[in-house]
Amino acid sequence: MADESPKSKSKGIFQETDILISAISTFNKVDPGKFPLLITRVLQRYHVSEYKQIFSVEEMVKLEASFGLKREELQLLLDGVKFVVDKAAYFVLKPASLSKELMDIGLEEERATAFSQGWTNLGKAVIERLKKKKFFPVQLEDINWRLNLQLGQSFQSRQKISNAIFQLDLSDESKPTGEKEEVTVEFSREELYSFYEELEKIQG
Amino acid sequence: MKRQISMAGGGLERTPFYGFQVPPEIKSFSKIKKAFNLEKNSWKNILNFVNQYLVEQNFSNDRFEEVVAGVPLTEEETKGVVAAMITVARCVFRNPIIRQEHFQEDLQNLKFPEASIGILLKMLFGANRAVIDASVVESRVSLPRFLALKWRVDVTISNTLLQRALTPTILCELLLRNGKSNLFEISIEKFHELRYNVALVLKDMEELELQHRALKIA
Numbered sequence: 001m002a003d004e005s006p007k008s009k010s011k012g013i014f015q016e017t018d019i020l021i022s023a024i025s026t027f028n029k030v031d032p033g034k035f036p037l038l039i040t041r042v043l044q045r046y047h048v049s050e051y052k053q054i055f056s057v058e059e060m061v062k063l064e065a066s067f068g069l070k071r072e073e074l075q076l077l078l079d080g081v082k083f084v085v086d087k088a089a090y091f092v093l094k095p096a097s098l099s100k101e102l103m104d105i106g107l108e109e110e111r112a113t114a115f116s117q118g119w120t121n122l123g124k125a126v127i128e129r130l131k132k133k134k135f136f137p138v139q140l141e142d143i144n145w146r147l148n149l150q151l152g153q154s155f156q157s158r159q160k161i162s163n164a165i166f167q168l169d170l171s172d173e174s175k176p177t178g179e180k181e182e183v184t185v186e187f188s189r190e191e192l193y194s195f196y197e198e199l200e201k202i203q204g
Numbered sequence: 205m206k207r208q209i210s211m212a213g214g215g216l217e218r219t220p221f222y223g224f225q226v227p228p229e230i231k232s233f234s235k236i237k238k239a240f241n242l243e244k245n246s247w248k249n250i251l252n253f254v255n256q257y258l259v260e261q262n263f264s265n266d267r268f269e270e271v272v273a274g275v276p277l278t279e280e281e282t283k284g285v286v287a288a289m290i291t292v293a294r295c296v297f298r299n300p301i302i303r304q305e306h307f308q309e310d311l312q313n314l315k316f317p318e319a320s321i322g323i324l325l326k327m328l329f330g331a332n333r334a335v336i337d338a339s340v341v342e343s344r345v346s347l348p349r350f351l352a353l354k355w356r357v358d359v360t361i362s363n364t365l366l367q368r369a370l371t372p373t374i375l376c377e378l379l380l381r382n383g384k385s386n387l388f389e390i391s392i393e394k395f396h397e398l399r400y401n402v403a404l405v406l407k408d409m410e411e412l413e414l415q416h417r418a419l420k421i422a
Contacts, residue, residue, distance in 0.1 A: 090367050130365045136375065136389035143398050147408050153344045156337070158300045162409045165347060166401075168378075170388050183378065183386050186347040189409050196406055198353045199399045202374060 012101045013087055020105065023080025028108050030067050030077065035111055038063075039118040042081045047129050054078065088119055089127050095120040141180060142169035163188055220310040221302045222295040233288030234315060236281050244319045246275040250282070251323045254289045258336045261343045289324070296328050297340070304329050348380040 014020060027035070045054045055063065055078070064074050088098050095116035102112040143166065150161040168183045187195060222230065233239065242250075253271045257263055272282045292311075296302060304325060311321045326332065354377040360369045374390045390398065 086365075090365060092366070092368060127366070131369055131371045132391075133365065134373075134389060134391070135360075135363065136373070138386075138388040140376075140388050140390045140394050140398070143394070143401055145401060145405055147405055147412070149412055150344070153340070155294050156297050156340050159341070160413065161341060161344075162412050163346070164405045164409065166405075168386075168388075170386065181386075184347050185350050185378070185380060187350050189406075189413070191350045192402065192406055192409065195350060195353055196399075196402050198355065199395075199402060202355055202357060202395065203399065 012104050013091055013093070014084075014101055014105050016105050019076075020080070020083070023076055023083070024102075024106050026069075026073060026077050027080060027111050028106075030069070032110050032114070034066060036114040036117060038077075039081055039114055040122065042078065043085060043118050043122040043126060046082070046085055046126050054082070084115060085119075085126065088123065089130055092127060093119070093123075095123070137173040139171050139173075140168060141171045143167075144169075161188070164192055218306065220313070221299055221307050222292070222310070226314070227291045227295065229284075229287040229291040230314065232284050236277075236284050238277055238281060239285050240315075240317050242275065242277075242317065242319065244323075246277075247317070247319045247323055249274050250285055251289060251320070251327060254286060254293065255327055255332065255336070257286075257290065258293055259339045261339065289320075292324065293328060293336075297336075348382045348384060351379040351381045353378055 042054060048054065053060075060071070060074065063069075064071060067074065067077070069077065084098075084102065087093070093101070098119050099109075099112035099116035102115055103109060107115075145164055145166045147162065147164050150159055150163060151157075152159055164187045166185050166187065168185070169180045170183060171180050249271050253267060256267065268282075268286075271286075272279050275282060277285065296307065307329070308321060308325060311324065316324075356375045357372060358375060359372045363369050372392060374392070374395055376388055376390055378386045378388075
């Protein structure tokens, strides 16, 4: 049970799991001069980290050399930084609170400051981006339209019927090819007006 | 058949409502001798059927058989009569500036029975005409037409990524007349873009209809 372990006494945001403890000690081990830059990099590329690795294979090799770490240790380091950012974003932590929480679980002050510094600079952008993240797979991407005047049709001439054709491009994340579905809708004036009324209701 | 020149009204030449040549359906019709002796009731039956066909844009076999049963004509002959009447109607629709009196004259020149002329006039020039026109417009060639928009505004309080997200989103279901429906989400920015564009098109549409009312496509 988790309570048995004396390590999980913390009532703070970061629960002291074994993995986190290891990550913290890795943070504390690495060159303090290079640490802030790493944090900045992770923050900058945070939004791609959902489906892809933050760093390419070449970059990982360079980092291994730069920090003097083996691949597994480097991975732990990066996962740890990302984890901290996840939590900071989730709780919308202030930079000061972030460094305090980190120090509470054993992070050295200098490194904690590196985190809060990076968070001060780039935290807002990360949160804004997260707020924009869409959960519903089908999204309206594009709106195109065309206004026509119908002058005649079979068995009827001399008309003046206006109609509008809207093409709505919908992206669907659940579709593997990522192709967009084009929905074409024709509106008469009355129909367009009804549509507009609905939009006005939404606006309200 | 030679073009009939109307001698009334000062002997002015004008094109009959059906154009320069008598349509083949009308030509065949004038060969159906029995048609010219039909009673008013029979004409009512036939022309009611034609009217329904024009309004509904749909030829009902059942109703046609009822008509055949009710008139002293064979099925072939009834078909010929109905075809001619539909052709007459279509020629009138193609020719919106035809005057009632001229139409009547033309029918008389074609030797249409008086009983039929009276009913045709009422059908094509009376209040009923608006009904036919409306249904023709309704059934025109078109892309899927808009039926309704169902929507819902949600405010996300929290999600996996953010404890306090408070982001509004709009979920829409667009229903079309062909039965299809699309469910999708619109971000706030896209919503404003959509609303702006719809308003723009509506404004243009109104201007267009005003302009053409003034221009009058001659």
